[in-house]
Amino acid sequence: MAKILVFSETSGESVKSVTFEILGKLTGHEVDVAIVGEMGPNATADLAKYGAANVHNLKGDNLDKYSPEGYANALKEFIGSNYDYVFAGATSLAKDLMPRLAGMFDAGMASEVTNFVMEGDNFAGTRPLFAGKVLAKVELDGPKPGFVTVRPNALGMPDAPTAGAGTANEVAANAGDIKAVIKEIVKGASEKLDLTEANIIVSGGRAMKSAENFKILEELAEVLGATVGASRAAVDSGYAPHAMQVGQTGKTVAPSLYIACGISGAIQHLAGMRTSKVIVAINTDPDAPIFTKADYGIVGDLFDIVPLLKEELKKV
Ligand code: FAD
Numbered sequence: 001m002a003k004i005l006v007f008s009e010t011s012g013e014s015v016k017s018v019t020f021e022i023l024g025k026l027t028g029h030e031v032d033v034a035i036v037g038e039m040g041p042n043a044t045a046d047l048a049k050y051g052a053a054n055v056h057n058l059k060g061d062n063l064d065k066y067s068p069e070g071y072a073n074a075l076k077e078f079i080g081s082n083y084d085y086v087f088a089g090a091t092s093l094a095k096d097l098m099p100r101l102a103g104m105f106d107a108g109m110a111s112e113v114t115n116f117v118m119e120g121d122n123f124a125g126t127r128p129l130f131a132g133k134v135l136a137k138v139e140l141d142g143p144k145p146g147f148v149t150v151r152p153n154a155l156g157m158p159d160a161p162t163a164g165a166g167t168a169n170e171v172a173a174n175a176g177d178i179k180a181v182i183k184e185i186v187k188g189a190s191e192k193l194d195l196t197e198a199n200i201i202v203s204g205g206r207a208m209k210s211a212e213n214f215k216i217l218e219e220l221a222e223v224l225g226a227t228v229g230a231s232r233a234a235v236d237s238g239y240a241p242h243a244m245q246v247g248q249t250g251k252t253v254a255p256s257l258y259i260a261c262g263i264s265g266a267i268q269h270l271a272g273m274r275t276s277k278v279i280v281a282i283n284t285d286p287d288a289p290i291f292t293k294a295d296y297g298i299v300g301d302l303f304d305i306v307p308l309l310k311e312e313l314k315k316v
Contacts (some may be wrong), residue, residue: 002121004031005079006217007088007147008047008169011197013040015156018089018196022150023050024158026087029118032056033166034073036173037064048166050158055166058173065182066093070175074102078171079105083145085123090149091196092243102147109147110138114154123148128266132248151195153254153275173209193227197216200226200257201276206233207262207284207302209225214239216303217261220310226287229253229273231263247272261302265290282306 004026008019015035023031033052035043035060044055060080062070063102079086079101086101087233090112102109110116113125125138125147140146195201202221214228221228230240231246246253248268258276263269265288266279273279274293281294282302291297298305 001030002084002118002123004029005083005086006031006033006035006052007075007086007094008035008043009089009091009093010035010039010043011194013042015040015043016089016091016152016194016197018091018150018152019047020050020157020161021152021155022087022089023052024305025048025116025155026118027051027158032083034058034075036074037066044166044168048164049161051162051164052166056169058169058171060173060175062175062181063173064177065185066097067178067180067182068096068100068177069178069180071097072104073176073178074173075101076104077174079145081144083255084121085140085148086145087148087150089196090151091194094149098149100149101225105143105145105147107143107146108140109149110140111149112151113138113142113148114151116148116150128172128248128271132267151252153252156254156275195215195227195229195244195251195253199255200224200259201229201246201253201255201273202226202259203229203231203263203273204234204240204261204302205231205263206237208234208239209238213303214296216310220259220306220313223310223313224257224258226259231266231269260294261306263290264288265293 006104009016032054033047034056110125113127126135129136152258167279202217204217229246234240235245248271252272254275256277259280261282279294280296281290282298282305286299
């Protein structure tokens, strides 16, 4: 049976949900989890419920904050020849870290798969290409371990977790001789919770017309406890940073509620949010494609509707 390591990140004290998605897909395999630096007090118990056998917490000098060299050096030493595959969510951090690690092992890597199976001991994944027009089948050859990143929210959360008992293991890790030490991480003011983890998202499109106008979405988000997202047109126009982009070349999200404001509903945008549980669209054009995917549609000017919604929701 393949021996698998899942590299996991935490968001505050919680384990990022993509780790649970990956674990759910690996049921029946021998799976360990590695977390570098701080992890929440419930991490081991939470991960064990989804099938993690051992939760290894790598700690050491210069590992409390992410640095590509430090994390890669520490993980390389820990992984050694102990694992056949190393999985991670395709987060910004892992997109930086995993290719570096794969290079250090001279091993293959499957990036941003949206589904996979373990056929016996062999990995077979699929990933969209050409803006989702084709799905490529990806297999890994060559030296072990093979490296895989999985798009957050693509697999979906597994059904009910089981009551597994995992073992917590603190590992004294070595960041090695690193050239750049991260002293401080300054969070972007506009992004409260990572989009991929958010339960409610209010997104704005080209119709927002300026970065300043996103303020009305932030105010609505504040009332709803939501995170603000954006279409690529809004990002390309400089109204929002790329970290807020939802879609094929942005983030895949699956919140309980997605409110699309002035977004037409291009296929590349839908690719990143269509699995949202409830979709609300606000658009002046009754024929906008977004209405074909929306559960609730409001035909109207977002600059009238969004402030009205905010005031009404404040009363609830
Ligand atoms: P538009 O298509 O211009 O739509 C604006 C909408 O706002 C219109 O429907 C209009 O009726 C409405 N509107 C105008 N004024 C108002 C108002 N006052 N109130 C309410 N509604 C109003 N796009 C993404 O979003 N994410 C991606 O990751 C992404 N990846 C891409 C990858 C590739 C390879 C390619 C080719 C494209 C990609 N795109 C992506 C771009 C995508 O094709 C669309 O161009 C983009 O999503 C359009 O953004 P939009 O809906 O904000 O703008």
